[in-house]
Amino acid sequence: VQLVESGGGSAQTGGSLTLSCVASRYPISGFCMTWFRQRPGTQREMVASIYTGTEAKFYSGAVKGRFTVSGDPARRILTLNMNNLGPDDSATYYCAAKGPLEAWMPPSQCKEGSDYTNWGQGTQVTVS
Numbered sequence: 001v002q003l004v005e006s007g008g009g010s011a012q013t014g015g016s017l018t019l020s021c022v023a024s025r026y027p028i029s030g031f032c033m034t035w036f037r038q039r040p041g042t043q044r045e046m047v048a049s050i051y052t053g054t055e056a057k058f059y060s061g062a063v064k065g066r067f068t069v070s071g072d073p074a075r076r077i078l079t080l081n082m083n084n085l086g087p088d089d090s091a092t093y094y095c096a097a098k099g100p101l102e103a104w105m106p107p108s109q110c111k112e113g114s115d116y117t118n119w120g121q122g123t124q125v126t127v128s
Helices: 107-111
Strands: 003-006 009-011 017-023 032-038 045-051 056-059 067-072 077-082 091-098 123-127
Touching (some): 003 091, 017 123, 045 067, 045 107, 056 067
Antiparallel strands (some): 032 045, 032 091, 045 056
């Protein structure tokens, strides 16, 4: 799966941005479609994820209630709507995919970032 992010840029504190990720293919079940971010000097962290098929969604505590992840399989797009942005949200945001998960794995496995095999090039978000 090839992934291309867009929509990054600058925003003021309290503002909003929407990130999009176009996938070469969007598996309709059993895959994790996920947004990660990496701030300078820190490890990459999971931001929001969808487990396709059930559409179960997972968010990090830092963004829950402010960010919304959604997927459009027909258009092969994963979207991240980010509201009430703050300076701590400044980071490079990456779209990633993995799957299919083994049948015995819970969808929450999507939160585990170490085994993602498909990554976009990243898009920068700066909040001031």
